[in-house]
Amino acid sequence: MSRRGLMEQDLSKLDVTQLHPLSPEVISRQATINIGTIGHVAHGKSTVVKAISGVQLFSTIYVYRFVYVAKCMAYGIGKEDSPLCDVPGFENCRMKLLRHVSFVNCPGHDILMATMLNGAAIMDGALLLIAANESCPQPQTSEHLAAVEIMRLQHIIILQNKIDLIQESAAMNQHEAIQKFIQGTIAQGAPVVPISAQLKYNIDVICEYIVKKIPIPERNFTSPPNMIVIRSFDVNKPGSEVNDIKGGVAGGSILxxxxxxxxxIEVRPGIVMKEESGRIKCTPIYTRIVSLYAEQNELQFAIPGGLIGVGTTMDPTLTRADRLVGQATGREAVRTSGTERASRVSKLAKGEILMLNIGSMSTGAKVVAVKNDLAKPALTAPVCTNKLEKLALSRRIEKHWRLIGWGTIQAGITLDVPPCPL
Structure with a gap:
């Protein structure tokens, strides 16, 4: 796993009680913080990530890291820990690695709101893009801000993008509109940075604010591991020989x-089947980790935060085309489905069909009972979760799922699973 310019990881010397998100052997190889880019469609989310990292994104996820020396700079994951500075006048200076960041680039289209909610489940902070040449707020500007508020995301930086397309007076007027929009929300008091992602104006300021305004959350390294899966795929090419086939890969963030x-490790709820009696049966998938990667960086161990690819011995058909999204991996998981307490939801009706986002899982649910602020849904698929965990509720409006509020899991039915054979 040797790679020039990066710190080595040695499992024989690993002491989890001494680990920290900024430990050199950790931050050198993997991201330790997830930052979302949110906002309305075409407001510049992918473009601002490209301006910072040099990589063109679509509605996907990419890992990059950046530093801050004399002036805030960003550099991609392909460089060593301390490259020479690119800032004029500092060419002979070595940069210092201060953050290693994963971007969760969320789609802005209303029809992809469920995808955005799944990504919000692992965010530690967010960049809210607002286009300066459009009125504020646009529909998904409001909806995305409501989504991160549901997830109790505290650290938000607002980027007033496309500032090069308007006059200064118009920019000032929109700045006032932004301040009015965020009044009373979780984003109240968040910095508003005027930028041009296309021309890379104030990109250095974004990097500086990420370092100073979005702290790395406290992490639990000593508990049994638990990872939320947001991607899964089959890395084998068509026509691969049997002896060359690799196991399935799960991508996500360790909680x-x-x-x-x-x-x-085990993956839950795993394989879900309905018996002839109508009873749902869950069979966890038991497997072994054969590789850990953070983009091109090979790992011997991975800690909470950032996005990790986990190579396993699983049958790759189980991971193909994101089939494991919404599952939980590790040595423990709680399976709950049933009652949640609804907040800010008006007139939920018995028999109504909703979409629930629980962690990275999107599942349909039929409301079977409503009493005061309690709603009891029957889920179309079991999920791994915990009591008191928040979830997002969406309702079908004009053929699209629209976010209408949030709830807290109060109780549920725990499904029996076969004993672990490991």
């Missing part, structure tokens, strides 16, 4: 604990 190469 707690530390994953290690050769560690045995």
């Amino acid at each position: 707690k604990g530390v994953l290690r190469v050769n560690q045995k």
Whole structure:
């Protein structure tokens, strides 16, 4: 796993009680913080990520890291920890790695709101893009801000993009509109940075604000590991020989604990089947970690935060085309489905069909009972979650799922699973 300019990881010397998100052997190889880019369609989310990282994104996820020396600079994951500075006048200075960041680039189209909510489940902070040449707020500007408020996201930086397309007076007027829009929301008091992502104006300021305004959350390294899956795929090419086939890959963010190469893990709820009696049966998938990657960086162990690719011994058909999205991996998981307490939801009706976002899982639900502020849904698929965890509720409006509020899981039915054979 040797790679020039990066710190080495040695499992034989690993002491999880001494780990920290800024430990050199950690920050050198993996991201330790997830930052979302949110906002209305075509407001510049992918463009601002490209301006910072040099990589063109669509509605996907990319890992990059950046530093701050004399002037805030960003550089991609392909460089060593301390490259020479590119700022004029500082060419002979070495930059210092201060953050290693994963971007969660959320789609702005209203029809992809469920995808955005799944990404919000792992965000530690967010960049809210608002186009300066359009009125504020646009529909998904409001909806995305409501979504991160549901997820209790505290650290938000507002980017007033496309500032090069309007006059200064118009920019000032929109700045006032932005301040009025965020009044009373979780974004109240957030910095508003005027930028041009296309011309890379104030990109250095964004980097500086990320370092100063979005702290790395406290992480739990000693608990049994638990990872939320937001992507899964089959890396084998068509026509691969049987002996060359690789196991399935799950991508996501570790919530707690530390994953290690050769560690045995389970994926829940796993394979879900309905028996002839109508009873749902869940069979966890038991597998072994054969590789850990943060983009091109190979890892021996991975900690909470950032986005990790986990290579396993699973049948790749189980991971193909994001089939594992919404699952939980690790040594423990709670399966709950049933009652949640609804807040700010008006007139939920018995028999109504909703879409629930619980962690990275999107699932349909039929409301079977409503009493005061309690609603009891029957889920179309079981989920791994915990009591008191928040979830987002969406309602079908004009053929699209629209966010209408949030709820808190109060109780549910725990499904029996076969004993672990590991």
